[in-house]
Amino acid sequence: MNPAAPSTAKSAAPSPSLPSLIGMSREDMAAAMAALDMPAFRTGQLWHWVYFHGAREFSQMTTLAKDFRALLAERYSLSRPEIVDHQKSADGTHKWLLRLADGNEVETVFIPEEDRGALCLSSQVGCTLKCGFCHTGTQGLVRNLTPGEMVAQLMVARDTLDEWAAPSGQRLLTNVVVMGMGEPFYNYDNTAAALKILMDHEGISISKRRITLSTAGVVPLMARCGADLGVNLAVSLHAVRDELRNKLVPLNRKYPLAQLLDAARAYPTASNARRITFEYVMLKGVNDSPADARELARLLRDIPAKVNLIPFNPWPGAPYECSTKGAMRRFAGILNDAGLSAPLRDTRGGDIMAACGQLKSASIKAGPRSK
Numbered sequence: 001m002n003p004a005a006p007s008t009a010k011s012a013a014p015s016p017s018l019p020s021l022i023g024m025s026r027e028d029m030a031a032a033m034a035a036l037d038m039p040a041f042r043t044g045q046l047w048h049w050v051y052f053h054g055a056r057e058f059s060q061m062t063t064l065a066k067d068f069r070a071l072l073a074e075r076y077s078l079s080r081p082e083i084v085d086h087q088k089s090a091d092g093t094h095k096w097l098l099r100l101a102d103g104n105e106v107e108t109v110f111i112p113e114e115d116r117g118a119l120c121l122s123s124q125v126g127c128t129l130k131c132g133f134c135h136t137g138t139q140g141l142v143r144n145l146t147p148g149e150m151v152a153q154l155m156v157a158r159d160t161l162d163e164w165a166a167p168s169g170q171r172l173l174t175n176v177v178v179m180g181m182g183e184p185f186y187n188y189d190n191t192a193a194a195l196k197i198l199m200d201h202e203g204i205s206i207s208k209r210r211i212t213l214s215t216a217g218v219v220p221l222m223a224r225c226g227a228d229l230g231v232n233l234a235v236s237l238h239a240v241r242d243e244l245r246n247k248l249v250p251l252n253r254k255y256p257l258a259q260l261l262d263a264a265r266a267y268p269t270a271s272n273a274r275r276i277t278f279e280y281v282m283l284k285g286v287n288d289s290p291a292d293a294r295e296l297a298r299l300l301r302d303i304p305a306k307v308n309l310i311p312f313n314p315w316p317g318a319p320y321e322c323s324t325k326g327a328m329r330r331f332a333g334i335l336n337d338a339g340l341s342a343p344l345r346d347t348r349g350g351d352i353m354a355a356c357g358q359l360k361s362a363s364i365k366a367g368p369r370s371k
């Protein structure tokens with residue numbers, strides 16, 4: 001990783017008390033407008049200001065009458081979560097630590113590439129699951145995020161990148177992956193509501209083909225997600241035998257490998273053009289042998305799949321080490337020979353602890369408060 005010192009920035013705390021328009025669905029917004037005796041077409045205008053222009057003040061909404069703007073400002077807020085910390089890694093990765101209205105904190109990461117970039121959203125404060133290699137999972141769930149708290153993560157990123165209302169071809173934030181803190185399927189309704197807002201063509205407008213939801217394997221919700229949302233699926237696999245996966249991803253005890261792979265096989269949008277991503281963290285001497293690679297290729301042989309090999313990113317007290325470069329190359333080679341795309345993912349943002357499995361906010365460090 002690049003060792004250069006990260007740059008940091010902070011924002012002022014939001015005004016807390018008024019309900020936020022951020023996270024409202026069209027239906028919610030229409031109901032709010034009706035309650036203010038506003039005609040239905042105002043909903044479309046407001047939606048456009050909130051989610052297309054990313055307005056931060058009602059005074060910016062110049063197509064709305066002044067007294068209506070004043071009324072909105074009395075009743076609602078457009079405030080984002082407070083940016084407690086914003087770091088930019090030497091490799092261009094951004095990480096924001098955001099404080100929510102109740103004082104809990106979440107992390108969001110943006111990973112730029114040459115002509116595109118993915119924003120990694122969190123879906124929970126902490127996580128319901130306790131995957132053995134994951135920093136977030138070490139202290140359990142604090143609470144689920146609301147749709148507004150998920151959408152606001154993207155809004156903060158677009159604010160920082162100054163990409164509101166930019167034509168889609170000129171944006172760097174092109175993709176969204178729900179792979180940050182949390183298991184999104186254990187907060188499914190809120191995650192689905194947030195993603196529907198992100199996908200709306202008259203607002204933030206990120207295509208379902210550019211959104212990937214990652215699960216540790218909550219089998220019963222996989223088909224529903226594909227049918228409801230049509231987004232891409234990623235599965236945190238990490239092991240090819242139940243015995244080891246029970247340890248690395250304890251959810252496997254509930255939904256073992258055979259069930260998980262059946263659900264992946266049946267995932268509604270899976271095709272050669274939209275392959276399911278299988279995440280596989282490379283752990284030295286644990287899951288990185290040639291036999292593991294061959295078994296992985298066998299398990300995925302009849303699924304439209306690609307494999308993301310993730311070098312393990314250590315965190316303080318981590319019980320694992322990253323596989324050697326040679327072991328990772330050998331592993332990838334076996335998968336490639338079996339016809340699977342298996343890029344060895346670069347570690348990004350390691351100097352700011354923004355890499356996969358490293359996210360852990362102060363809220364979690366303080367310990368779970370509720371379930």
Ligand code: SF4
Nearest residue numbers: 127129131134137182
């Ligand atoms: S890897 Fe994902 S699902 Fe597992 S504990 Fe970490 S955040 Fe939760």
